[in-house]
Amino acid sequence: MSAAAVLGIASTALSPGRATAGESTLTADPLGTWQTDGTVWAMAYAKGIVYVGGTFSHIRPPGAAPGTGGLARTNFAAFDAKTGEPLPCAPAFTGAGGTIRAMKASPDGSRIYIGGSFGKADSVGRSNTAALNTDGCTISGDWKPRVSSTIRAIDVTADTVYIGGGFSTVQGQTRTRIAALRPNSELLPFNTTISGSSVPIDTTSGVNAITVAPQLNKVIIGGRFTSANGSVNALAGLDATTGALVDSFAGWIPPASAVKTLANDGTNFYLGAEGYGGGVFDGRAAGRLSDGAQLWKDTCLGATQAVLPYGGVLYSGSHAHDCSNTPGGFADSGNRQHLLAQSISDSTILPWFPDTNDGNGERIGPRALTMADDTLWVGGEFTTVNDTPQQGLTRFAAGTDTKAPQVPVLNGASSPQGQITLNWKAAWDRDNGVLTYNIYRDGKYLTSVNQDSRYWNRPNMSYTDTVQPGAQHRYSIEVSDGTNVSGRNGPVSVTAGN
Known part of the structure; x- marks a missing residue:
């Protein structure tokens, strides 16, 4: 009898998960990566090197326990993007606080612009910002703006550097939270007055994120503010030359939420938000760069800290715990999912579920994402990745998946009229939605069954085999994700009913 004729599956409905068509994600298998002993707040990539900034004093090899095998690195480290070696x-x-909060490579990769809260870059005095010449690893001599307070965001075009944060003056002139300069530190007329706070627990305004579309002469900024040259909330589109308000994004960000991250792919822009209190906006949204039209907005809860578009997929770092009203999402069960992949076209959560823990510090988990060729680097305050100790840094590549799904426990029972019914609970896989269950009778392949599943929705499955009445058979089961096959569970011996 065919599998289709005898398969019975009991489950709750799954939202679409791009199980058989659509976007392809990276693997969920982390590559061996050096670790930090503190928080990674920012990263940048240029010319085959990944630059990492944050609040830490040492790095150590993959698998090394805290305090062992370390190399001294004071809030900054550089790694070969391909090998991961320091x-x-x-x-x-x-x-002045000694921490890096923002990093961005120039379009030609010749410089890494760095912002944060610090007074020295190596032995050179600097005022919360510096630039690293990638050839020779030297601190640039002509990028030395005087910035009155912390920088939390940087974006760069061929001839302009935009900085955002909590400052009030740059080069001795009034610039509230946002400024634009030439690469030689010349302050530009670009000027926007940022004021008010969009969140109740911090009454000071601030800019957390910047993304620039030079082809449109537009700068989009996000943060905690209620005005940017006009009445807006946490998100504004500005003329890249003057700083005048060009997009107000009315209704995008509700009260008590702040924008924490922005990115664009030349056509669309993407944001992540963090809310304060119940029922706030904590998730992600996508909009068109050209006219500021909203394309979609998810409803996940769990403060989003970083977003990155790549290959038709929006990767994000958060501690999502309730995505029940987002396509492909999950209800709040007390579990936090710290890394997500969503379809750029419609926000559907895709079957890609590597995970970290909350970690140390503010216990948020991932804080920064950067793509180095086809490898996603993740930084933050986490101390585990996929339930294995790993602090501050990890990587995921666009390669062949190497981890097989876990094999489920197989049970069997006799049924009337020469039938045997096998029962098991669906497995799940970190980077595949539909899994294939291969069933063996007496050591020989019998049939295969496909089923879509997620870690929060594992349907009960069954298969009924028709045999001679009273016959005894041994059954086993294995699971395949299309590339990797689990070990077999079983065998279980069952005698058919007479």
């Missing part, structure tokens, strides 16, 4: 480029960022 490089000797290691200027220290110290003084």
Whole structure:
């Protein structure tokens, strides 16, 4: 009898998960990656090197326990993007808080612009920002703006550097939370007055994120503010030359939410938000760069800290815990999912579920994402990745999946009229939605059954085999994700009913 004729599956409905068509994600298998002993707040990629900034004092090899095998690195480290090995480029960022909060490579990769709260870049005095020459790993001599307070966001075009944060003056002139300069530190007329706070727990305004579309002469900024040259809330589109308001994004960000991250792919822009209190906006949204029209907005809860578009997929770092009203999403069960992949076309959550823990510090988990060729680098305050100790950094590649799904426990029972019914609970896989269950009778392949599943929705499955009445058979089961096959569970011996 065919599998289709005898298969019975009891389950709740799954939202669409792009199980058989659509976007392809990276693997969920982390590559061996060096670790930090603190929080990674920002990363940048240029010329085959990944630059990492944050609040830490050492890095250590993959698998090394805290305090062992470390190399001194003061809030900054550089790694070969392909091998992941640390490089000797290691200027220290110290003084005035000693932390890096923002990094961005110039379009030609010749410089890494760095912002945060520090007074020195290596041995050179700097005022919360510095630039690293990627050739030779030297601190640039002509990028030395005087910035009155912390920088939390940077974006760069061929001839302009935009900085955002909590400052009130740049180069001794009034610039509230946002400014634009030439690469030689010349302050530009670009000027926007940022004021008010969109969140109740912090009454100071601030800019957390910047993304620039030079082809449209537009800068989009996000943060915690209620005005940017006009009445807006946490998100504004500005003229890249003057700073005048061009998009107000009315209704995008509700009260008590702030924009934490922005990115664009030349056509659309993407944001992540963090809310304060119940029923706030904590998730992601997508809009058109050209006219500011909203394309979609998800409803996940669990403060989003980083977004990155790649290959038709929006990757994000958060601690999502309730995505029940987002396509492909999950209800609040007390579990936090710290990394997500969504379809850029319609926000559907795709079957890609590598995970971290909340970690140390503010216990948010991932804080920064960057793509180095076809490898996603993730930084933050986490201390585990896929339930294995790993602190501060991890990587996921666009390669062949190497982890097989877990095999389920197989049970069997006799049925009337020469039938045997097998029962099991669906497995799940971190980077595949539909799994194939291969069933064996007496050591020989019998049939295969496909089923879509997620870690929060594992349907009960069954298969009924028709045999000679009173016959005894041994059954086993294995699971395939299309590339990797689990070990077999079983065999279980069952005698058919007479």
